[in-house]
Amino acid sequence: xxxxxxxxxxxxxxxxxxxxxxxxxxxxxxxxxxxxxxxxxxxxxxxxxxxxxxxxxxxxxxxxxxxxxxxxxxxxxxxxxxxxxxxxxxxxxxxxxxxxxxxxxxxxxxxxxxxxxxxxxxxxxxxxxxxxxxxxxxxxxxxxxxxxxxxxxxxxxxxxxxxxxxxxxxxxxxxxxxxxxxxxxxxxxxxxxxxxxxxxxxxxxxxxxxxxxxxxxxxxxxxxxxxxxxxxxxxxxxxxxxxxxxxxxxxxxxxxxxxxxxxxxxxxxxxxxxxxxxxxxxxxxxxxxxxxxxxxxxxxxxxxxxxxxxxxxxxxxxxxxxxxxxxxxxxxxxxxxxxxxxxxxxxxxxxxxxxxxxxxxxxxxxxxxxxxxxxxxxxxxxxxxxxxxxxxxxxxxxxxxxxxxxxxxxxxxxxxxxxxxxxxxxxxxxxxxxxxxxxxxxxxxxxxxxxxxxxxxxxxxxxxxxxxxxxxxxxxxxxxxxxxxxxxxxxxxxxxxxxxxxxxxxxxxxxxxxxxxx
Numbered sequence: 001x002x003x004x005x006x007x008x009x010x011x012x013x014x015x016x017x018x019x020x021x022x023x024x025x026x027x028x029x030x031x032x033x034x035x036x037x038x039x040x041x042x043x044x045x046x047x048x049x050x051x052x053x054x055x056x057x058x059x060x061x062x063x064x065x066x067x068x069x070x071x072x073x074x075x076x077x078x079x080x081x082x083x084x085x086x087x088x089x090x091x092x093x094x095x096x097x098x099x100x101x102x103x104x105x106x107x108x109x110x111x112x113x114x115x116x117x118x119x120x121x122x123x124x125x126x127x128x129x130x131x132x133x134x135x136x137x138x139x140x141x142x143x144x145x146x147x148x149x150x151x152x153x154x155x156x157x158x159x160x161x162x163x164x165x166x167x168x169x170x171x172x173x174x175x176x177x178x179x180x181x182x183x184x185x186x187x188x189x190x191x192x193x194x195x196x197x198x199x200x201x202x203x204x205x206x207x208x209x210x211x212x213x214x215x216x217x218x219x220x221x222x223x224x225x226x227x228x229x230x231x232x233x234x235x236x237x238x239x240x241x242x243x244x245x246x247x248x249x250x251x252x253x254x255x256x257x258x259x260x261x262x263x264x265x266x267x268x269x270x271x272x273x274x275x276x277x278x279x280x281x282x283x284x285x286x287x288x289x290x291x292x293x294x295x296x297x298x299x300x301x302x303x304x305x306x307x308x309x310x311x312x313x314x315x316x317x318x319x320x321x322x323x324x325x326x327x328x329x330x331x332x333x334x335x336x337x338x339x340x341x342x343x344x345x346x347x348x349x350x351x352x353x354x355x356x357x358x359x360x361x362x363x364x365x366x367x368x369x370x371x372x373x374x375x376x377x378x379x380x381x382x383x384x385x386x387x388x389x390x391x392x393x394x395x396x397x398x399x400x401x402x403x404x405x406x407x408x409x410x411x412x413x414x415x416x417x418x419x420x421x422x423x424x425x426x427x428x429x430x431x432x433x434x435x436x437x438x439x440x441x442x443x444x445x446x447x448x449x450x451x452x453x454x455x456x457x458x459x460x461x462x463x464x465x466x467x468x469x470x471x472x473x474x475x476x477x478x479x480x481x482x483x484x485x486x487x488x489x490x491x492x493x494x495x496x497x498x499x500x501x502x503x504x505x506x507x508x509x510x511x512x513x514x515x516x517x518x
Contacts (some may be wrong), residue, residue, distance in 0.1 A: 012467050016389050023229040030058060031120050038110045040105040041269045042098045042303040049088055049272055050117035050124075056081050057124040060131055061515050070131060076288075080240055083297075083309070084377065086275040089121050090323050098303075160438045189353040191339045191429040193413035194257040194393025197499075200508040201230035201390050216245045218287040226263060226386065229335070230418060233263055233386035238275075238378035243287050245372050246390055252281070252369055253394045259342040259426070262298075264332055266379075269303040274377040276300065276309070277385060279340065281368045289372075291316040292364040296340070296349055296357060300332050300378065300385070308356050309345070314364045326356050339427045356488035365468045381417060391508065399430065400437050407517040410498075414472060414513045419456070421467035423475060434515055435480035447488045449514040454494045466491025472513060488518065 033051040035042045056077065058328045060070075070078070092114070187462040199214075206212045206223040212234055215221075218241035223232050236244050262277070276297040284290030293313050299306035307323035328336075331351050339350040342363055349357040371392065375385055393413075403409045414431065415424040423431075439445055450465035450472075469489035499506030 054120035189428045194395035196394040199392040232411040238375040260360040260390040265384040272377040273301040278374040280372040292366045412512040445518040453507035453510040462493035
């Protein structure tokens with residue numbers, strides 16, 4: 001006869017089999033959120049966020065079973081949730097590495113909770129994709145029905161031998177640093193800002209506490225002063241379907257650049273892994289995302305390295321959705337400068353001097369007109385994000401040919417710390433192109449001329465403009481090994497303005513550096 005221990009084992013195995021069978025049959029039974037914390041910050045945050053998103057998707061369980069169609073608001077909720085789910089899922093390997101040094105009991109508890117969280121994520125991703133896919137098929141079916149009805153009603157207008165589908169296919173064609181530091185980084189930095197200013201806002205013309213006059217939103221925000229940081233900053237708020245839109249006077253051209261500074265406060269290991277700033281360029285002038293768009297998401301999470309997400313839509317259909325390896329945890333804490341270059345369909349993004357995105361056909365061929373900012377999953381009152389110095393400019397391709405053919409160029413893309421001749425790191429892409437001209441044609445000599453806006457005393461601005469020209473010369477000599485006897489410098493101060501010094505746009509145009517062949 002079998003002994004007591006053997007019988008106990010058989011009963012235990014039978015019980016497990018019964019439990020798993022029941023679970024397999026009850027697909028719609030809601031997963032239970034863990035009632036206690038593990039005590040490992042990244043694990044607890046991952047588990048909490050997984051179940052927060054799970055709860056958001058689970059409420060649509062009945063839709064999936066009944067085949068109920070989704071409203072536009074439902075679709076927005078699920079699309080955003082799916083983006084967050086995929087980002088969170090990608091952070092799982094980093095979270096697993098955080099339990100290695102914990103004790104055995106804590107590791108065991110963490111593993112159990114992570115497995116439960118991953119199960120919740122897997123369900124949520126599968127359900128969200130299924131609902132969105134079924135909704136898309138339903139829309140396509142409705143469109144086909146409308147198309148068929150339209151074709152039947154206008155059959156006499158369709159040329160013989162040409163189907164309606166053929167016709168449709170035809171129609172859908174950091175902190176500032178001296179030039180002696182980080183020389184290798186600067187020498188490879190290849191961002192070149194546009195040379196025709198379309199928009200600039202440093203919020204210097206706005207009153208503290210007001211919403212900035214050159215922006216629009218369906219949310220809230222205000223211009224603020226921040227301790228120990230220069231200038232006015234625009235504090236934007238987190239929220240689903242909340243957008244901040246700079247009011248551009250001109251339509252975006254085929255080739256342009258976008259630059260801005262970011263300041264953060266309150267980010268820590270409790271900040272969500274799905275906390276991001278979305279920068280969107282699309283064809284929709286309202287508070288929503290267009291049918292044609294390009295979007296990049298900059299992560300703020302601190303407990304794990306979260307990828308930079310890029311995506312696009314063309315004619316309402318997502319073509320590219322990718323997560324690109326990155327670790328921006330330190331960068332987002334230290335007032336980073338973000339630079340974006342759009343050259344027709346090519347999209348590139350740098351944070352400080354490092355390039356994180358370079359995709360040749362990310363931007364839809366359809367001309368996009370509107371720039372939007374959105375913050376997602378930041379905790380209100382704790383995680384704070386500010387932006388400043390938003391600059392949009394046409395061009396950003398190649399200043400070298402213009403200098404070679406015309407003998408001179410003027411650029412406001414070489415930036416300096418306020419009131420000083422310290423070159424800001426994001427300026428070295430232009431200086432690099434100037435060096436390439438000098439290397440290619442060793443007979444060329446240049447006069448470097450600095451200009452300032454009208455803030456401050458005349459004599460101080462004259463001295464400052466000369467010092468800035470000298471700083472550019474020093475950079476060319478030190479970093480790019482250009483002989484000093486090929487370079488001269490001069491400063492004109494505020495004496496030759498090209499813009500209105502009473503506006504932030506005009507001041508930005510006047511702060512410039514010229515390069516003139518001698």
